[in-house]
Amino acid sequence: MSKFLQFQCDLDTFIDELSLRVKQNNARVEELLKTEKKTYANFVKAMQSMEEELELFFTPLSHLNSVNNSDKTQEVYTQSLPIITEYGTKLSQNIDIYKSYKAILENEKETLNYEQKKVLELNIQHFELSGAHLDDKTKARLEEINIKKSELSNNFSQNLLDATNAYEYIITDEKDVEGIPVSDKESARFEDDGETKYKFTLQMPSYIAYMTYGKNRKIREALYKAYVSRAPENGKIIEEILSLKDEMSRLLGFKNYSEYSLASKMAKDEESVLSFLYNLLNNAKEQAKNELKELQAIAPQNLESFDTAFYAELLKKEQYDIDEEEYRPYFEQKSVVNGMFEFLNRLFGISFKKVQEKLWHEKALSYDVVLDGEVRARIYLDLEARESKRGGAWMHNWQAHSIDEKGDESLASAFVVCNFPPSSDTNPSLLRHDDVVTLFHEMGHTIHHVLSSVNENEVSGVNGVEWDAVEFPSQFLENFAYEPQVLKMFALHHETKEILPDAMIEKLVKSKNFLSAIGMLRQLEFSIFDFKLHAKVHTEDEVQSLLNEIRKETALITTPEYNKFQNGFAHIFGGGYAAGYYSYKWAEVLSADAFYSVVDEGIFNSQTAKKYLDIVLNGGGAKSMGILFKELMGRDANTDQLLRLNGIK
Numbered sequence: 001m002s003k004f005l006q007f008q009c010d011l012d013t014f015i016d017e018l019s020l021r022v023k024q025n026n027a028r029v030e031e032l033l034k035t036e037k038k039t040y041a042n043f044v045k046a047m048q049s050m051e052e053e054l055e056l057f058f059t060p061l062s063h064l065n066s067v068n069n070s071d072k073t074q075e076v077y078t079q080s081l082p083i084i085t086e087y088g089t090k091l092s093q094n095i096d097i098y099k100s101y102k103a104i105l106e107n108e109k110e111t112l113n114y115e116q117k118k119v120l121e122l123n124i125q126h127f128e129l130s131g132a133h134l135d136d137k138t139k140a141r142l143e144e145i146n147i148k149k150s151e152l153s154n155n156f157s158q159n160l161l162d163a164t165n166a167y168e169y170i171i172t173d174e175k176d177v178e179g180i181p182v183s184d185k186e187s188a189r190f191e192d193d194g195e196t197k198y199k200f201t202l203q204m205p206s207y208i209a210y211m212t213y214g215k216n217r218k219i220r221e222a223l224y225k226a227y228v229s230r231a232p233e234n235g236k237i238i239e240e241i242l243s244l245k246d247e248m249s250r251l252l253g254f255k256n257y258s259e260y261s262l263a264s265k266m267a268k269d270e271e272s273v274l275s276f277l278y279n280l281l282n283n284a285k286e287q288a289k290n291e292l293k294e295l296q297a298i299a300p301q302n303l304e305s306f307d308t309a310f311y312a313e314l315l316k317k318e319q320y321d322i323d324e325e326e327y328r329p330y331f332e333q334k335s336v337v338n339g340m341f342e343f344l345n346r347l348f349g350i351s352f353k354k355v356q357e358k359l360w361h362e363k364a365l366s367y368d369v370v371l372d373g374e375v376r377a378r379i380y381l382d383l384e385a386r387e388s389k390r391g392g393a394w395m396h397n398w399q400a401h402s403i404d405e406k407g408d409e410s411l412a413s414a415f416v417v418c419n420f421p422p423s424s425d426t427n428p429s430l431l432r433h434d435d436v437v438t439l440f441h442e443m444g445h446t447i448h449h450v451l452s453s454v455n456e457n458e459v460s461g462v463n464g465v466e467w468d469a470v471e472f473p474s475q476f477l478e479n480f481a482y483e484p485q486v487l488k489m490f491a492l493h494h495e496t497k498e499i500l501p502d503a504m505i506e507k508l509v510k511s512k513n514f515l516s517a518i519g520m521l522r523q524l525e526f527s528i529f530d531f532k533l534h535a536k537v538h539t540e541d542e543v544q545s546l547l548n549e550i551r552k553e554t555a556l557i558t559t560p561e562y563n564k565f566q567n568g569f570a571h572i573f574g575g576g577y578a579a580g581y582y583s584y585k586w587a588e589v590l591s592a593d594a595f596y597s598v599v600d601e602g603i604f605n606s607q608t609a610k611k612y613l614d615i616v617l618n619g620g621g622a623k624s625m626g627i628l629f630k631e632l633m634g635r636d637a638n639t640d641q642l643l644r645l646n647g648i649k
Helices: 014-033 040-067 071-092 095-108 114-129 136-166 182-188 204-213 217-228 234-251 257-262 270-297 308-320 324-330 333-348 433-450 472-482 502-511 516-533 540-554 583-600 607-619 625-633 640-645
Strands: 168-171 189-192 195-201 350-355 365-371 374-384 394-397 412-420
Touching: 014 040, 014 071, 014 095, 040 071, 040 095, 040 114, 040 394, 040 412, 095 114, 136 234, 168 217, 182 189, 182 195, 182 204, 195 204, 204 217, 204 308, 234 257, 234 540, 257 270, 270 308, 270 516, 270 540, 270 583, 270 640, 308 502, 324 502, 333 350, 333 374, 333 433, 333 607, 350 374, 374 433, 394 433, 412 433, 433 472, 433 607, 472 583, 472 607, 516 540, 516 583, 583 607, 583 625, 583 640, 607 625
Parallel strands: 374 412
Antiparallel strands: 168 195, 189 195, 350 365, 365 374, 394 412
16 A cells, blocks of 8 residues: 555446445455464454555535535435445444454454554444444344434434424514624625514524523524523433443443443543533632623623623623634635744754646645654645635545554545635635634644554554544644734735734733633533433433532522423533533643643643644554553653643632
8 A cells, every 4th residue: 555545436327336346345354363373473463454445535525515515516425324334333243353353352452562452442432332242132232222322312413403404593683683793784784665673593503692682682582592491302312322322331231321421532420520510610609600700790781691792791801802803814714824933843853845647626625744753744724714614624534644553654644625705816714713723623633643653553642542632633733822922833824924911812812811711610500411311211300300410519690490401411411422522621721731731841842742742643542642641751640630620720
């Protein structure tokens, strides 16, 4: 296999080739299982290589479907999903593979290195968490549960979407839209029988626009009430999901779903998670109360839940006087990218060399990543918004550094995708500071993946990293986007070349932690509720009672009785964060601690930064992030540094 693959995806032949590859892989599995004396070298390595080649073939299609979407990519992608899903399901339930992995680990435990042991341990755990080792009756029930859970999660999300789309609030009085930004106002504006009216909905941009800038309190309350009482039918769905998750966990040998969830995470046990969350809560609460007093002082009446965003915006303008538009000329996209490259060079000694190759779009660029004079990886940047591109920002890993069973080395590669304002021959792409933070965040994920020197594909780069630790490198890097000496490396006015003035930098840095303790309490409320909820089965009324109890500690403003937040908590009932919402804060503690160690050492003279490169970035997922963090810092993570990052004293 060559060190880098050429990006290509023939849509006309893709399904036929995918089907053929899957058929060949299935035959290869049967052939490998017949090996009499199975070893890591002749069985596990061959399985890894086979899986990797299929993944490398499939990734360009999923990438293309996200960044250069068309009817054709959608059609081919939709056709390919059942093929790849059926293949993956069959493989994960193959008891003979599971038994082979267990036997190899037992037979070769004295001679395997830690990377190889980790590959086997993760595979064995994956089989066991899917129940592959259990009797046929139990496996059949687990399959029924998984199908039903999937159906219920889909129903939960669909109910939420339908309720969101069904609501609208029509405004006819111009006074009621005064102060709303022009772009938001124009989006809401429509003509009806010659009369200008404004429609606000529960879609996030529309909802946030009125809750933040809308002066009419009664309208804010109406929108808020509609938003927090959406999809009441989801209450019964939650009951059923919780019951199924509890049954599944017990069948797999766990006392509840929270314990099951932690089996593949960095956190040791339920007590560790809850004590971590309550420690943050106790530390943030007093400052949150003071922040609320500041908010209350500028409000003419007692603050309600539907008032906070509006008065927060007024207070922010009063305290910081930040106009986002004033900053954008200083954050021209090319300057930011080049400055970020320079920053990474000074921090870690890595450099980026542009590569000329044909990619999926003319705005996409590729760079070789060079360390110690050697090309270590390749990254692909696709940063500008366009109609054919899915919204948001992400890092998508393609290749991982590895050495196959023949001894051939593959170097890592990854895609960095954002949706920044498009540039043209006459207009540059000018970013918001939030965009800069986003770019640093995704680059944090990227260098975590591509700078790994692990030789086993399944634990190289971001592969094998625990769910509650995977955001550590991205959050670590994004924090530098607020550091004055880093900002001055790229924040140049695109016309005058003037560096962003110190006064503007100071305002930007100070505004970062505006009402941060209140924000911390809100996230902790979600995290504690999620984790306690999955500790046992609850009825619909018990779910509400649990949330009410938690709110006594986390909500500084009494929440209205009609607020049924749980019915819209899609992260845990429609997504992958069940009993894992705490992960955001868990990873943030690691990132804040490592970040301040670098900052306190002077950033560019930091020994911690060099160790971070050698230990965390180099280490990939071959060791638990808890072990790597201890190697980095010489101790466990210090929660106080997260409080410091959020300006909580």
